[in-house]
Amino acid sequence: MSDSRAFNSFAEFYPYYLEEHSDLTCRRLHYLGSFLVLVVAGYALITGRLALLWLLPVIGYGFAWLGHFKFEKNRPATFKYPLYSLMGDWVMLKDMLIGRIRF
Secondary structure: OOOOOOOOOHHHHHHHHHHOOOOHHHHHHHHHHHHHHHHHHHHHHHHOOHHHHHHHHHHHHHHHHHHHHHHHOOOOHHHOOHHHHHHHHHHHHHHHHOOOOOO
């Protein structure tokens, strides 16, 4: 999907971000990837095994992109809106954890 929208703020972007994550399996894969990023980052920092930090983008993007290409059938917003998409991942995780959106 080609999208040429211009967003002036994250508040404008987030509804679009949620539209791009309407598939439940895609959202669950994002949740799993984000959760594993936190686990691996915490483990690496606590144990001093900082070399594990290189895995963070592989884990986070790997699960997310699998969700988009296999289930959502769209192109990840990361390619066009990298900063807002990264922010959206964490806000969506928070929204899932507090029950604001279904996962």
